[in-house]
Structure formats: structure tokens, C-alpha cells
Amino acid sequence: MSLRIVVTVKYVPDATGDRHFADDLTVDRDDVDGLLSELDEYAVEQALQIAEEADDAEITVLTVGPEDAKDALRKALSMGADKAVHVEDDDLHGTDAIGTSLVLAKAIEKAGYDLVISGMASTDGVMGVVPALLAERLGVPQVTLLSEVSVEDGVVKGRRDGDAASEQLEAQLPAVVSVTDQSGEARYPSFKGIMAAKKKPVESWDLSDLDLEAEEVGLEGAYTVVDTATERPARTAGTIVKDEGEGGKQLAEFLAGQKFI
Amino acid sequence: MAEVLVYVDHVDGAVRKPTLELLTLARRIGEPVAVALGNGAADTAATLAEHGAVKVLTHDAAEYADYLVVPKVDALQAAHEAVSPAAVLVPSSAEGKEIAARLALRLGSGIITDAVDLEAGDEGPVATQSVFAASYTTKSRVSKGTPVITVKPNSAAVEAAPAAGAVEALSVTFSEQATGTKVTGRTPRESTGRPELTEAAIVVSGGRGVNGAENFAIIEALADSLGAAVGASRAAVDAGWYPHTNQVGQTGKSVSPQLYIASGISGAIQHRAGMQTSKTIVAVNKDAEAPIFELVDYGVVGDLFDVVPQLTEEIKARKG
Ligand SMILES: Cc1cc2nc3c(=O)[nH]c(=O)nc-3n(C[C@H](O)[C@H](O)[C@H](O)COP(=O)(O)OP(=O)(O)OC[C@H]3O[C@@H](n4cnc5c(N)ncnc54)[C@H](O)[C@@H]3O)c2cc1C
Ligand SMILES: Nc1ncnc2c1ncn2[C@@H]1O[C@H](COP(=O)(O)O)[C@@H](O)[C@H]1O
Numbered sequence: 001m002s003l004r005i006v007v008t009v010k011y012v013p014d015a016t017g018d019r020h021f022a023d024d025l026t027v028d029r030d031d032v033d034g035l036l037s038e039l040d041e042y043a044v045e046q047a048l049q050i051a052e053e054a055d056d057a058e059i060t061v062l063t064v065g066p067e068d069a070k071d072a073l074r075k076a077l078s079m080g081a082d083k084a085v086h087v088e089d090d091d092l093h094g095t096d097a098i099g100t101s102l103v104l105a106k107a108i109e110k111a112g113y114d115l116v117i118s119g120m121a122s123t124d125g126v127m128g129v130v131p132a133l134l135a136e137r138l139g140v141p142q143v144t145l146l147s148e149v150s151v152e153d154g155v156v157k158g159r160r161d162g163d164a165a166s167e168q169l170e171a172q173l174p175a176v177v178s179v180t181d182q183s184g185e186a187r188y189p190s191f192k193g194i195m196a197a198k199k200k201p202v203e204s205w206d207l208s209d210l211d212l213e214a215e216e217v218g219l220e221g222a223y224t225v226v227d228t229a230t231e232r233p234a235r236t237a238g239t240i241v242k243d244e245g246e247g248g249k250q251l252a253e254f255l256a257g258q259k260f261i
Numbered sequence: 262m263a264e265v266l267v268y269v270d271h272v273d274g275a276v277r278k279p280t281l282e283l284l285t286l287a288r289r290i291g292e293p294v295a296v297a298l299g300n301g302a303a304d305t306a307a308t309l310a311e312h313g314a315v316k317v318l319t320h321d322a323a324e325y326a327d328y329l330v331v332p333k334v335d336a337l338q339a340a341h342e343a344v345s346p347a348a349v350l351v352p353s354s355a356e357g358k359e360i361a362a363r364l365a366l367r368l369g370s371g372i373i374t375d376a377v378d379l380e381a382g383d384e385g386p387v388a389t390q391s392v393f394a395a396s397y398t399t400k401s402r403v404s405k406g407t408p409v410i411t412v413k414p415n416s417a418a419v420e421a422a423p424a425a426g427a428v429e430a431l432s433v434t435f436s437e438q439a440t441g442t443k444v445t446g447r448t449p450r451e452s453t454g455r456p457e458l459t460e461a462a463i464v465v466s467g468g469r470g471v472n473g474a475e476n477f478a479i480i481e482a483l484a485d486s487l488g489a490a491v492g493a494s495r496a497a498v499d500a501g502w503y504p505h506t507n508q509v510g511q512t513g514k515s516v517s518p519q520l521y522i523a524s525g526i527s528g529a530i531q532h533r534a535g536m537q538t539s540k541t542i543v544a545v546n547k548d549a550e551a552p553i554f555e556l557v558d559y560g561v562v563g564d565l566f567d568v569v570p571q572l573t574e575e576i577k578a579r580k581g
Contacts, residue, residue, distance in 0.1 A: 015511075016530050019393040039512065097362070098371060124393075126511065126534075127374045128355065129362035132330065136363040141441030142330060145355055147505075157445075160329075161505065163354055164272060168446035169329060175442075181512045182505055223371025223406065227387070229399045235542075235556055240549070243563025248571025251543065252579065254559045258541060260463065260487065260520050261579050 003057040003151070006113045007047045008104055008134075009040040009076050011069035012124040019124070024219065025226040026094045027124055029066060036072035040119035041186035044076045046179045047117050048187070050151050058082050060111050064092065064103050070202065077197035078189035085111055089206040094219030097125065101133035103217060106210040108138065115156065118178040120145055131178035141171035147182035263291035263347035264316075266340055268333075268360065269309065270352045274301025276308045278460045279352040279414040284312040286379040286417050290386050291347050293424075294318065296340045296431065298333055299325035303428055310426020312419065318343070318431040329442040330356060334363045336433045341368060343431065346407060348386050350379075353411040361411045370406025377416045377517070377538065386410065394511075394530050395537035414459040415517040450506065458490045458507060463520045464539070466492035466509055467502075468532075470525020470546065470565055474502040479569050480524060486576040492516065492536075494526045510535035524565040528553025545569060 013019050017032035044061065051057035061076040063069045064087040073084040087107050095103065108116055116138070121128035128145075135142030143149075146158035146169070156175050160167045161182070189197070207214060215221055241250055255261050265287040270277045280295075287293035295314040297305040302319040309317050318340050324332040337360065341349065351361040353375050365372035378389035385408050390399045403409065458464065465487065467480035477491075484491045493503035495510055509516055511531040521539035526532060528544070528551055536542070537556065544553045549562045561568050 015394065015534075019396065021397065025399075096371070098366060101366070120512065123511065126392075127358065127362075129358055129372065129374060132359035132362045133366055136334075136366050136438075139438060141438075142359070143442050144329075144359065162356065163450075163506075165447045165449045167329075167444050167448075169442055170445050171442045223365075223404060224373055224401055225404045226399050226401045229392075229397050232391070232396055232398055235558075238542075238554075238556075238558040238560060240554055240557070240560040240562060242549075243561050243568050245567075246571075247545070247561040247563045247568040248573075249575050251545070251559065251561055251568065251572050252575035254543070255520070255576070256579060258520075260541075261576055 003051070003054045004112050004114045005047045005051060005057060005059045006108050006111055006116050007043050007059060007061045007076065007081065008116065008118045008130070009044065009061050009063050009072050010037045010119070010122045011035070011063055011065045011072035012037045012122055015123050021229045024094065025229050026219070034068050034071065036075040037119060037123045039121060039123055039181060042179050042181055042183050043117045043119045044079050044081060045186040046149055046183055048080045050115070050149070054151065060085060062104065062107055062111065063087070064100055064107070073202055074197055075189065077200045078194040079187055080193060083200055084202040085205060086202060087205050087210070091207055091214040091218045094222060095217045096222040096224050097127050097129050097133065098223045099217040099221050101130050101137055103210065103212065104130065105134055105137035106212060107205060108134070110205070110210060114173045115151065116176040118176065120178050120180045131176050135176040138176065141175040143169050143171050143175050144178040145180055146177060147180050149177060149179060149183065264294045264344050265291040266337070266344060266346040266349040267293050267295045267314070268337060268349070268351040268357065269295050269297040269305055270354065270357065271297060271301065271305050274304025276305050277352070278419060281312045281419040282414065282417040283350045283352060283412055284309070284314060285420045286412060287350055288313050288422060289379065290381050294344055294346065296337060298336050306426050306428045310424055311421060313422035313424050314426045315424045317426055317428050319428055320431040320433050322433070324435055324439055327444055328440050329444060330359050330363070331439045331441060332435055333360050334367070335436050335439055336431060337364050338367055339433045340431055341407065348408040348410060351409070351411045353413045358411050361409050365406070365409040368406050368409070370409050371403035372409045373401055373403060374411045376410050376412045379410065379412065391538050394534035413515060413517065455484060456488070456490045458492060458514050459516055461490035461516070461518055463487045463489035464492045464509070464516050464518045465489045465522045466494065466526060467497055467524050468494035468526030469496040469500070471497060471502065472525070477503055479566070483522070483569055483573045486573045486580070494532050523553055524569055526553055527551045528556065
């Protein structure tokens with residue numbers, strides 16, 4: 001039996017760009033270039049490595065996002081994933097984490113899966129909750145924030161480096177995994193990979209394909225409201241001195257003035 | 262008065278500081294009812310009572326240590342049923358956010374993560390968040406169900422506010438999912454004797470400019486002269502000079518100390534994401550054009566190998 005892996009990838013505004021809110025207080029996705037969230041590249045990489053180890057595996061990359069999110073799917077396909085699913089619907093605008101997890105869970109079930117692999121967090125929202133939400137919704141084990149992962153004989157194992165301890169985890173498939181940026185550098189798409197990606201299937205699903213109603217998602221369906229978003233005032237320009245041999249002492253003087261010493 | 266559930270982060274009964282900060286915030290919304298789970302749960306009660314917990318619900322079972330996340334969600338859900346609180350507050354650790362998310366889903370509630378402040382509002386608690394690498398400040402609310410909110414360390418002062426802190430046993434039935442992910446091994450972190458990075462009042466960080474694992478001794482010496490925690494940029498961590506647990510930034514820890522000292526760190530957006538809300542920021546960098554200088558209250562353009570040891574000596578001299 002083939003191992004069916006679904007990798008959830010998010011299309012995000014470039015973190016090094018000038019990110020803003022739109023008038024409806026959702027993330028402005030027009031003014032800043034988007035890309036495959038760098039933290040999801042690690043998820044694609046681990047999926048590829050697990051698939052290489054397995055006798056027979058198939059990797060589907062899945063995104064919920066606007067039209068341009070296809071770019072994220074293309075990148076993942078050119079890294080080596082087999083096929084892609086794009087959930088796209090105008091009614092999805094403004095969906096929060098709870099809603100996103102609903103749409104993703106429905107799509108994962110429709111696609112069929114043994115293993116879901118997510119990134120540790122999206123680089124725009126940075127909540128780091130979607131993988132746990134997916135496990136809860138799908139009713140399968142959550143094996144998250146792994147810096148090392150392997151799959152053998154229907155069992156997923158991994159190492160989770162937590163605050164207080166480093167833990168070894170183990171669960172039966174099907175399961176939801178998330179991997180950190182410590183799990184291993186993601187490969188660059190090869191020229192061959194980029195060419196091959198152009199021929200790989202990308203399916204588009206909308207809400208009706210997933211038996212979801214518009215009210216369940218989007219700004220309407222959101223479980224949270226952003227009331228205000230204000231740009232943080234630029235920090236008032238600080239004092240900058242050039243070290244002419246007394247830099248350390250001058251810094252100590254500043255710290256003493258601020259009562260840190 | 263409405264009750265507010267506070268999830269207690271503790272190590273064998275020793276309550277961690279962010280939980281005490283949560284009690285301060287919880288008191289703005291209602292009466293804090295603490296939930297302490299696992300080994301030593303009952304030992305947390307005295308400290309929690311001193312800081313405002315009217316009640317401490319406790320439960321110990323092997324499941325909390327032997328399985329990941331879900332047993333704690335089951336317990337919080339049981340506490341929610343027992344108390345019907347106005348809100349549930351959880352410390353914003355990686356695990357705390359996962360617990361909170363699953364709880365919110367079960368309750369049919371919304372979730373807000375990484376709040377840096379919390380106040381009572383007409384339509385429920387209003388959470389302040391710092392987003393897009395701290396370039397924006399937002400105020401949000403949960404609009405459905407019981408608000409579940411995770412709060413970052415250093416978001417409020419720890420305050421003494423003696424309350425009854427009556428210990429009550431919580432009765433918990435574990436769900437089928439509870440035993441899905443087994444913890445087969447655990448290696449506790451070795452203590453460095455320095456403060457916890459996310460909780461520290463002062464953080465001293467080193468980056469690629471430190472140029473070698475052995476040179477981190479310079480950063481550590483400065484940290485120790487100030488009683489500070491040590492942080493590192495991802496470049497320094499990736500180079501193997503310092504452990505990943507000390508990484509500050511988007512994929513490391515997010516810190517918000519009174520004072521942040523960055524040496525040999527350029528100030529990339531992903532690093533800033535984890536330190537930009539620090540109250541006072543100081544940098545030492547030999548490149549006057551380094552973006553970190555856009556953030557600083559005080560910056561020294563110079564070689565860290567000259568400036569940092571001199572600073573350490575001067576601090577020691579002044580402290581006598
Ligand atoms: C998805 C993603 C997540 C990331 N997450 C994080 C994160 O969590 N944390 C993080 O830190 N980074 C993160 N990064 C990496 C980040 O983009 C930068 O690459 C990194 O922060 C650079 O570290 P640095 O400032 O130490 O190194 P550099 O950018 O190389 O800067 C070194 C600085 O040291 C100065 N210097 C050199 N020698 C000396 C000397 N002798 N004295 C004084 N100054 C000297 C130089 O002038 C330079 O400014 C992430 C990147 C990505 C893509
Ligand atoms: N819109 C989305 N489409 C696909 N995957 C997503 C989406 N949002 C979040 N994810 C996945 O969930 C992980 C954690 O996201 P978050 O909880 O938003 O920080 C990401 O790394 C992705 O793998």
C-alpha cells in the first residue's frame with residue numbers, strides 16, 4: 001500500500017517586504033510579493049525524505065489561499081512533490097486559524113492521507129496552532145514540532161526539543177506531524193524539477209467541493225475580531241557612538257544612567 | 262464575579278514566572294481559578310494563592326508526562342465544564358499554544374495567541390498583539406465562545422495579591438485521543454544557572470560576529486556581570502556555536518526584556534521579530550550601516566572583542 005503524504009503549505013507575504021494591513025484589517029496581500037512560507041519548505045523536504053525511504057509513497061501539497069498561492073504549490077512541486085491541491089474561494093477571504101483548519105481538514109480527508117506534514121508556523125501569522133487543530137479535527141495523533149522525524153512500519157517517530165526537555169515521540173499512522181527549521185535544510189528545485197513541475201497535476205477545489213458553507217469561513221465565520229491595527233511608532237533615534245577606545249565605558253555609563261547597573 | 266481559568270506552567274510544583282504574570286492579567290477580568298496538572302500539582306497552591314488564585318484545581322496522573330498535549334486538553338476541558346469561566350488564559354509556550362488551540366476548538370471558541378497585554382472590555386477581554394515582526398500593534402477579541410488567549414512572558418508585572426487558593430481535586434476522564442502520541446524518552450535540559458531566556462529582565466545576545474563557540478565566553482561573561490540570560494542569532498546557532506534553545510527570533514524564542522544587548526548581530530527581520538519589543542535595546546557592531554542600529558537606544562560602532570570585555574570590566578568595577 002502506498003504511503004499517502006499530504007503536506008500543508010502556505011503562501012505568505014515576503015517577511016523582508018513592507019507588510020501592512022488592508023482596510024478590513026486582514027493581511028494586505030497585494031502590495032508585497034508572496035512566496036511559499038520558508039518554514040513550509042522544511043515540511044516539503046521531510047516529506048520527500050520520508051517518501052524516498054518508503055517503498056511506495058505519494059506526496060500531495062495542499063494550500064488554502066488566493067489565486068497567487070499557486071506559486072507556492074509550483075515551488076513545492078518543483079522540489080519533488082507529486083501533485084497539488086489548491087483550495088480557492090472568494091468566500092475564504094479573512095478566514096482565521098480555526099476556519100483554516102476546518103478547510104484544510106476537509107481537503108485532507110477528501111484527498112486521502114496516511115500522514116500530514118505541516119510547517120512549525122506560518123511566517124505571517126506565526127501562530128503555530130494549525131497542526132494541533134488539524135490533529136484535533138481529524139481525530140489522529142499529533143506529533144508536532146519535530147527536529148527529527150522518521151516513518152517505519154506504520155509508526156512515526158521524532159524528537160521534539162521543548163523548553164524544559166527534549167522528548168522522543170511515537171505514534172501510529174495516520175497522524176499529523178509538524179517539523180521545525182532544525183529538521184534539515186530544504187533542497188533547491190533542480191532545473192529538471194522545475195520543468196517536471198509544469199506537467200504535474202494541480203487540482204482546484206472550492207467550498208462546495210468540500211461541502212462547506214460560506215458562513216463557516218471568511219471574515220463572517222471568524223472566531224476572532226481585530227478591532228484596531230496601528231503601525232508601531234518608529235523608535236526614537238538612539239545615540240550612536242564610534243568606539244575610539246572608550247566604547248565599553250561609554251556604554252556602561254549609558255546603562256548606569258538607565259539604572260541597569 | 263466571573264471566574265477566569267489560568268493554566269499553570271510548573272516544574273514538579275515550582276510555578277514558572279509567566280503563570281504568575283497571567284494571574285495579574287486574569288485579575289483584570291475576573292477571579293483567577295488556577296488549573297495545575299501532573300507531578301507536584303498540589304504544591305503549586307501556596308504560590309498561586311499569594312498571587313491571586315481564589316481556587317486551585319489539581320489533578321495528577323501518569324498520562325500528563327507519558328503522552329503529548331492531549332491529556333492536558335482533556336483536563337482543561339473538564340475544568341471549563343466545572344467552572345464555566347469568562348476566559349481561559351494559557352502561557353504562550355509552544356506547548357501552551359497547542360493546548361489552547363485544541364481546547365478552543367472543542368469549546369467552539371476563538372483563540373488569540375501571543376498576547377502582550379490584556380484588558381477587560383464591554384464585549385469580553387481585549388488582547389494586544391504585536392505582529393509583523395513588531396511593526397504593528399493590534400487589539401483583538403474573541404467573538405465566539407469562551408475566549409481562549411495565550412499570553413507571552415514578560416507581558417505583565419508579577420503582583421502579590423493574597424487570595425484563598427483553596428485546593429480542589431479536578432476530576433478528569435481522558436479521551437480516546439489522549440494516549441495517541443507516546444513520549445518514549447525525555448532528556449531534561451541541563452541548567453546553566455542563568456535566568457530563563459524568555460523570563461529574563463536582561464538578555465545578552467551574540468551573533469555571527471562572535472566568530473566561534475569559544476568566543477561566546479565573552480558574551481557569557483557580560484551576561485553574568487548583569488545577571489542576564491544569553492541569547493544567540495540563528496547564524497550563531499546554525500554554526501554550532503551556541504544551542505538552539507538560546508536562539509532569539511522568529512524560529513527561536515521571542516523575548517521582551519527590560520534590556521537587550523546585541524553584539525555582532527546585523528538585525529535581520531527574523532531576528533528582530535523575536536526581540537523588537539524589548540524596552541531598551543543596545544547594540545555593538547563594527548558596521549555602522551547594520552540594520553540593528555535602527556532599533557537601538559544606544560549603539561557602539563566598534564569591534565565587539567574590544568567593546569564587550571571593556572563593558573564587562575566596567576560593570577564589575579561599578580558593582581564593586
Ligand atoms: C524562515 C527564517 C527564519 C529565521 N529565524 C531566525 C531566528 O529565529 N533568529 C535569527 O536570529 N535569525 C533567523 N533567521 C536568519 C536571519 O535572516 C539572519 O540570517 C540571521 O539573523 C543573521 O544572524 P547574524 O546577525 O548573527 O549574522 P549576520 O547577518 O552575518 O551579521 C553579523 C554581524 O556581525 C557584525 N560583526 C562581525 N564581526 C564583528 C566584530 N568583531 N565586532 C562587532 N560586530 C561584528 C557584522 O558587521 C554583522 O552586522 C531566519 C531566517 C529565515 C529565512
Ligand atoms: N492557508 C494555509 N494553507 C495551507 N497550509 C496552512 C495554511 N495555514 C497554515 N498552514 C499550515 O499550518 C502550519 C502552521 O501555521 P500557523 O498555525 O498559521 O502558524 C503552516 O506551517 C502550514 O503548514
